[in-house]
Amino acid sequence: MSAVRARAAAAIVLATATAGAPGCVSRARGGWPSNDLLIVGYDREPDTLNRFSTHILEDIESCIVEGLTTTDEQMRVVPLLATEVPTIENGGVRLRGDGGMDVVWKLRPGVTWHDGTPFTSADVQFTVEAINGPDYNPESTDGFDRITSVETPDPLTAVVHYREIYAPYDIQFIRGALPRHVLQGRDIDRAQDYNRNPLGTGPYHVVEWKSGEYILLERVAHYWRGDAYPRIRRLLFKFLPNTNTRVNQLKNGEVHVVALAPWDKYRELAAIPSIVVARTPGNAYEHVTLNERQFTPFADVRVRRALISALDRQGYARTILDGLAPVADGPIQPVSWAYTDRIARYPFDPAKARALLDEAGWTPGADGIRARGGKRLAFTLVTQAGYAIRESLAQAIERQLREVGVDVTVELRDGTALSAIWFEGRFDAMLHWWQLPSDPELTTFFAADRTPPAGRNINYFRDDALTELLYASDRTVDRARRKALLERAQAIIADAVPEIPLYSVTRLDAVPASLANFKGNPTNTGIFWNVHEWAIR
């Protein structure tokens, strides 16, 4: 009998070992990706498919509902349902003498909603009225609340009147428009027919949403780009919240695409011959927020410069991040048109860190931890639990700061709890990231009057010159002038180090090697922005 058991044990060990070898997959249970069906492993089920209501990434929605503009793989704002992006140069943006502005959107002719009704400027007007109205609760009214009215001189022209200059006007309608003929006079929050199966103008429509399991999309009959698009007939989004399950399904061929693949699975996924892991430089940056209000020693710029100098950020990028993400030096990333590299940088220099702390009056005590006036230089670094890379980074930061005499205690919290903590400012330091929209607005993160609850300045950092620059940038439409303002703002931020930037987040998307025209996207617009072009070779 023991021989039987030994054979059984050997079989299990062998099976487990072969399972670990990614190249061993002999067949795809879900079928190979084809122009008939592409299966996407998605990390969560959407709350709603209404793009204005959801608080989840809009990957699925962007296949169905199109914006007047979208962002491409290089984060440029490009026209989609508009014929062009309005600018001062093309006469689409007019600055008024009263400090307001008008934006003229020219809509693409011949576009219809999926039910055949023409898409017109009345839909744009209705969208603004619904979002600003009292009866609908969208996720955000940002920008819309600065619109006084929308004129519709003809079905293909919408003139949007702003009460003040609003620089990110070009992405105002990136989430599309609400169909007036379907939603007018209705309670949109409870309009489940629309929220579960939105009427759009995009290449796909919803065939089935099976709660807890999947959403199946199918190509529409006459997409406005022509009957040749989209090339893939059906897209199936399977909800797989467990990361390991998602990766296992990818290996097994039960899913073909995993967007935002976890970094610690990169090597495992890259070894699968039928998969390509696309790396897209992102518009998010990981950093350590230093809450000056909660832990007052952070208010001293010498302490902040000492902390950043004590961290081997290049070393983190090489080891913990496996070379997947470059070191970040500020909040605006190289993918943005507003980025500048003409700013102060802080290479790894523990000796300089010690000198700065000495200069600030923090001297080492008997236990090696620095103190000043009886107060120890000891704080808590809070970060997200269950996020392997963050946990490793937090440990590395803890160790390296201890070497220069700073005591860090790492505290792990779940993601939802973390959001509440930062909103209430109840933390010393926090390791997390900000995902920025394609527009480089920094005001909410750094303006002196934008501390919670008025904004996201959770460093509680105050610099009046910076605040003035940021507000001026928000009210500047001219790209060159705005860039100059933002470059100066970036220089001030780098000099003052209100937070410790660590690395620029790279998106990893696992897609079939046979998928043509996959371009990726650095923003929350997501990888499906050009799904109509995708095809299996």
Added chain:
Amino acid sequence: MGDPVSPRFLARRFVQAVPLLFLVSAVVFLLIHAAPGGPLAIYLANPNVRPADIERLRRALGLDRPLWQQYWTWLWAFVRGDWGYSFSDGRPVVARIVERLPATIELVAVALACALALTMPIGIGAAVRRGRWFDRAATIASMAGVALPAFWFGLLLQMIFAIGLGWLPSSGRATPGGGGLVDHLQHLLLPTAVLAIVLASGWSRYLRGSMIETLSQPFVAAARARGVPERRVVLRHALPNALGPLIALVTVDAALLVSGAVVTESVFAWPGLGSLFTEALARRDYTVLMAMLMLSASAVVAFNLAADVAHAIVDPRVPAS
């Protein structure tokens, strides 16, 4: 044998359950509101959501009112059958729970049946062959089963049977858009195996212990002395007397599973109440969480009553009136 369960007894137990459930609802309401973060925390990741938006949404969800008022509004509506709308997707809570119920019932019913099918022969066999190789093997296997974390065991089975051997789908309830009975059973196999093996590992130990104790009772010796065949002694004389602890255990486990096999459903992307609970917890969807936790509490109360009734039926010494 007569009727071991009187209607008065059942009525009294139902009445006793009401204040208990009321107390549970208050405690659970306080606990989920005390957890850091709330339904609006998930909106904060988006820089376009401004404080004014958060305040507007807070008012819309009624979260700006005092906690006691929120509780009272919820309780009054709940007892009238109005379970409200999900904070997350705006759909009726009842609809969200009802659509997930079949998957959970299917998984739990099959897993419980399989677990019992494993428990009975292993528990009885180990007790009858106490100290011999079968007992030792059963002990080692059940210890391993009890010690296995369900998420790890589930992933191991996925690695072996889905990825390594390619025999079974790794997760899900059926192949999307199709799949017949065989496809359905294939999807059911791995999550059922995880639940059944973990449950049977614990249950069989209880049954073994209880059977050993019963087999040493004088009435068993008397039966043997009367020449009753050993098989009949074990199955008809000893077993009914040994089932008490197992019934209590099975019913409590069943009650907890009815509200969702949280870990197993998550690993196998099983679209039941367990995965709904995980999602609702992450999003702090208070209305869905309250409804699910009240269902769970009610299930524990109801299954405990069922256990008492079942125990009284199989063992006439137990009073149930």
